[in-house]
Amino acid sequence: xxxxxxxxxxxxxxxxxxxxxxxxxxxxxxxxxxxxxxxxxxxxxxxxxxxxxxxxxxxxxxxxxxxxxxxxxxxxxxxxxxxxxxxxxxxxxxxxxxxxxxxxxxxxxxxxxxxxxxxxxxxxxxxxxxxxxxxxxxxxxxxxxxxxxxxxxxxxxxxxxxxxxxxxxxxxxxxxxxxxxxxxxxxxxxxxxxxxxxxxxxxxxxxxxxxxxxxxxxxxxxxxxxxxxxxxxxxxxxxxxxxxxxxxxxxxxxxxxxxxxxxxxxxxxxxxxxxxxxxxxxxxxxxxxxxxxxxxxxxxxxxxxxxxxxxxxxxxxxxxxxxxxxxxxxxxxxxxxxxxxxxxxxxxxxxxxxxxxxxxxxxxxxxxxxxxxxxxxxxxxxxxxx
Numbered sequence: 099x100x101x102x103x104x105x106x107x108x109x110x111x112x113x114x115x116x117x118x119x120x121x122x123x124x125x126x127x128x129x130x131x132x133x134x135x136x137x138x139x140x141x142x143x144x145x146x147x148x149x150x151x152x153x154x155x156x157x158x159x160x161x162x163x164x165x166x167x168x169x170x171x172x173x174x175x176x177x178x179x180x181x182x183x184x185x186x187x188x189x190x191x192x193x194x195x196x197x198x199x200x201x202x203x204x205x206x207x208x209x210x211x212x213x214x215x216x217x218x219x220x221x222x223x224x225x226x227x228x229x230x231x232x233x234x235x236x237x238x239x240x241x242x243x244x245x246x247x248x249x250x251x252x253x254x255x256x257x258x259x260x261x262x263x264x265x266x267x268x269x270x271x272x273x274x275x276x277x278x279x280x281x282x283x284x285x286x287x288x289x290x291x292x293x294x295x296x297x298x299x300x301x302x303x304x305x306x307x308x309x310x311x312x313x314x315x316x317x318x319x320x321x322x323x324x325x326x327x328x329x330x331x332x333x334x335x336x337x338x339x340x341x342x343x344x345x346x347x348x349x350x351x352x353x354x355x356x357x358x359x360x361x362x363x364x365x366x367x368x369x370x371x372x373x374x375x376x377x378x379x380x381x382x383x384x385x386x387x388x389x390x391x392x393x394x395x396x397x398x399x400x401x402x403x404x405x406x407x408x409x410x411x412x413x414x415x416x417x418x419x420x421x422x423x424x425x426x427x428x429x430x431x432x433x434x435x436x437x438x439x440x441x442x443x444x445x446x447x448x449x450x451x452x453x454x455x456x457x458x459x460x461x462x463x464x465x466x467x468x469x470x471x472x473x474x475x476x477x478x479x480x481x482x483x484x
Contacts, residue, residue, distance in 0.1 A: 100124040101224035103131065105140075107217045113208045115217045116173070120201040122224070127195060128181045130202050131227070133234035134167040135159050137206045139227035141166060144216045159231045166213060167206050170238045174203040176245035190339070191300040192346050193250045198299075204238065249301050251345040251366050256303035257292035260343070263373035264290065268380055283389035285449060286311050290335075295342045302344030305335040305376065311394060313448040318472045326472045330398070330441050333431040335379050341430075345372050379428045387423035391449045396422030398442050401431060409435045411464035417446060417454040436466040440473050447476060456480050 101122050109116040115137070121129040135153070142153040148166065152158045177200035178184040184198045208214040229237075264271050264279055271281050271290075279290040289308045295301065310328040318326035337343055345366040367375075387393045400422050402414070433441075439462035446455040459480060462469070469477045 101226055102129070102228045103225050104222050105225060106222045107219050108203070109219065110214055110217050113168075113211050113214050115206050115208060115214050117204050117206070117217075118201060119204060120177075120199055123195060126181065127184055128177075128179050128200055129228075130175070130179070130200055130240065131204070131229050132170070132172070132238040132240060133229040133231055134163050134170050134206065134236060135231040135234060136227050136229055137167045137170065137208075138163060139230065140225060141213065141216055143225060143227065153227075154230055156231050159234075163231070163234070165209055168209055169207045169236055171205050172202060172238045172241055173205050174245065175200060175241050177201050177247045179244065187299065191250075191297075191344070192339075192350065193300060197250050198247055200244075246298060249298055251300060251302075253301040253303070253345055253369060253372075255294075256301060256343070256369070257294045259369060260292045260303050260305060260373060260376060261290075263370075263377060264380065267373075267377055269382055270386075281385060281389065283386070285313075285391045286389040286394050288385060288389060295344075297342065297344075300344045302342045302372075304342045306332070307335060308332040309388075309394070309397075311445065311448065314444055317444055317448065317476050324472050324475070326444065330394070330445060331401075331431050331433055331438075333429065335376065336428050336430050337375065338427060343372060343376055345369065346375075379426060384423045384425060388425065392420045393422055395445060395450055396420035397425075398438075398445055401433070402439065402442060405435060409465070411439065411461040413464050414461055415457075417442075417457055418450055420450075436462075437470060439465055440469050443469070443480075444473055444476060447480065452480060452483065 102125060103119050103121055105117050105119040107115065108118055119131060121127060138148055138159060139150070139153040142148050142150045146152075148158070148162070152162070178187065178198045179200050184195070187193065188195055188198055261273070261279060265273065271279050273279050277291065281288045281290075287310050289310065291306050293304050293306070295304055308329045309331045311330055312328050314326050314328045314330065316326075318324045334341065337346075339346075345368070348365050348367055348371075350367075388397065395418060399416050399418065399420060402410070403416060405414075439458070443455050443458040443462055446452075446458050459477065
């Protein structure tokens with residue numbers, strides 16, 4: 099029989115014994131002992147009484163357990179108590195099982211101080227004990243409230259470090275306001291901002307960006323609701339396995355690893371290595387190519403062409419021969435499908451040709467008849483100049 103739990107004695111106070119207990123990996127990953135029969139088996143392993151056979155006999159326990167242990171209560175519970183959630187969290191966040199498993203502090207009152215003296219304060223040790231008598235009428239009550247586990251993979255000032263890494267390692271970036279980063283070119287600019295995630299179990303940072311075309315601002319008016327934002331697209335730069343960046347395992351691939359592969363493997367990437375993974379998404383030649391007329395228009399054409407059949411205009415065709423740089427799957431764009439069709443009209447008007455802009459109008463009207471208020475002036479001018 100394999101070990102079921104690990105435990106250590108925290109205190110022996112008269113007849114009371116206080117233990118900290120956590121499950122092993124042998125069975126239920128979230129098991130919590132709550133009956134006095136668990137302590138009976140521990141006493142048997144320590145020389146008894148009772149004997150091991152008696153501690154495994156429910157009939158014997160029913161008649162004699164009161165002579166050994168009179169009560170048991172839960173003083174503290176922390177960690178994850180649902181195995182499915184533990185497995186999904188561990189895999190998604192690359193956290194070892196042992197770090198997520200529940201740890202319970204139990205206080206058991208023995209029948210006498212002599213019985214309590216079988217325990218002594220010490221280090222962690224294994225046991226084969228378990229809740230033999232599940233129907234113990236004096237079993238402890240499982241608490242509804244419990245503490246979360248400690249953060250795994252500390253990452254202090256992660257967002258601040260990400261910003262500093264971009265400024266130190268990549269050319270052409272500036273921070274005009276001391277917070278946001280900006281990379282500018284003649285036709286477009288890219289802005290970056292970073293925030294600490296607040297994910298208590300796995301600290302890290304989010305990288306948010308916006309792609310802007312300053313010439314878009316010339317299309318609107320100063321009237322309320324008629325100004326045109328230079329931001330055409332926004333989103334996040336993400337690793338392949340998560341929506342934010344954290345210190346993953348050394349050598350971890352770009353897909354979710356099996357949970358078992360990092361049991362007992364505490365070596366994590368350094369913070370510098372994590373930033374290095376992130377910076378690859380901002381490869382200077384790729385960003386330079388993006389911030390060109392051809393890069394922006396090629397990107398917008400790629401995104402529209404990737405629409406689902408439901409969202410794609412029936413009369414869709416690609417406009418121009420513009421080619422976007424290969425940005426990779428880490429660039430996660432956020433946009434409104436129908437509104438982006440009208441943004442496409444404006445982009446072709448300021449960066450491309452009016453013929454392509456008028457062709458984009460016909461496609462946009464197939465999904466959204468009326469242009470956004472801020473683009474009505476452009477719409478009228480394009481139609482009248484046809």
